[in-house]
Amino acid sequence: MAAGDGRYFCTAGRGLEPFLAREVRARLGATEVDCVSGKVFFSTEAEPGELRKLKSGERLFLLLKKHTPIPVSRNKGKVLHEIKSLVIEEPKYWLDVISIWRNLHGCGGQKDNVSQENPSPLKRKSEEEANIATKRQKMEQVRGTMSEECKAEGGERCVVPERKSAQDCWTESKTSLEDPSKSSGEEPIANKQLSFSFRVSCRCSGAIAKVLTSQEIGRAVGIALMKQCGWRADLRDADLEIFIHLNDIHSVVGIPLFRLPLANREYIKTAGLRSTIAWAMASLAEISAGAFVLDPMCGLGTILLEAAKEWPEACYWGADISDSQLEGADVNIRTAGLMDKIELLKASVKALPLPSESFDAVISDIPFGKKFKITKDIRLLPDILQEMERVLRVGGTIVLLLSQDLHKCMDGITKHAENDSPNAISDGTSETTTAKALNVDGDSSSLVNGVEESFLSSRQTRFGSLVPDGVYGVSLGKTDAFIYKYRKISSAGNQ
16 A cells, blocks of 8 residues: 555544444545444545544544554564564655655644644643642553553553653553664655654554564564664654554554544543543434434533534533532533533433423433442333433434443333333344434434444334334443434324
8 A cells, every 4th residue: 555545544442433434434525434343444535624523533543554464473583574574665655654644734744733732631630630740640541541542452561651641552662763864875865854753652462462562563663664764763752653553353554643532622621421432422313403402411511512512503401410510511511612502400310390392312321430320229210211201302312321231221121111012013023223324414314335333232122102223332441331322203192
């Protein structure tokens, strides 16, 4: 593959790959979209400003090479030779790569063009972190924002260098070069352009991880690049990062376009639910201009913020029984400048002070964290569903995020409804819910082509007037969860 021919890949949390594939098609007009676990590859002519708007991805890379897996043998030297052959090219190749990379960030190509991307999300937890910025906190913060990126796979070791900021936990080679002028015969002009700092980030999993560590691979590639191109290694503040991912599926080499993950939102002061999950939930709600959208358990308001930023022509309401959560949501809303878009009220989800059939969409993360959860009395779930159903208009959608325990409870509810409800489908057949592609304007949806949806449940049963319209398994890092989508087909009195 030629260097930088408009081919990219973006990492995604497990289960969000179909959402990201639909988004790059709809938002960027992407072609040649290819989904694999944890990544979406695509081609586009979109500018960096448009690429930066992706909401369901984690980190975006310019794809340099994508090949079949590296042949693995017991001979480490042979395997390392294969890896270096994949990465190492003539200096002219890397000169082209750097030129393309600089063009993506403007003719200056300075580090600030990529590093000064919303510094505030690095301190989203609270303003006090400005005075408590210890190395331990920075490490934990990076792990939080890149939980899907730096999960150790197949014995992979994750290391964070000291004083590293706004970077992921990928293992890096520790190499250095005192004299960057020793290149491989290029002319002085080329040497001048190639003489800058770099770092190698490496992830390996599967069979190759049993033979070589990420450190060994990164070190070997780093030394080879320094000898070949005359670059200077800098682990903490490099001009350029080269990312290598080797597993049993493919061998990938890329360059990150932005230093901070796309999942870092500058408009969210205090993070609650992961922003990519919140956006994916909102994208399922089919929000249109003038619609009324409710989150009856809004917490810090992440879902409402993501929805209001993407679909600003709708009206949003958030309710919560917790004063502290409402205060945090209010701060987030003010920080995002969405005071005129989102209204907050204190109320219990079991008794909402809202008229029946007054909302077009209800979106909510049913709490199951350590501090806020309803799993102590899992029988509350039917009552919550019933109240959400009451305030939802006919034809409207409900989108819920449920834990594994609540997922089992939901299955029990729908099975009970299947047996008891006269409207339930009882033929026992299983149908796959038709996946629908994201329309960024939010006014309509179109059918997806070429993207496989991982529905964990597709049985068409009904709870009251709600018909299931898909279940999506997603990862929240340390735990898994399930996004349920329902559609209301009739009024309560016409069931």
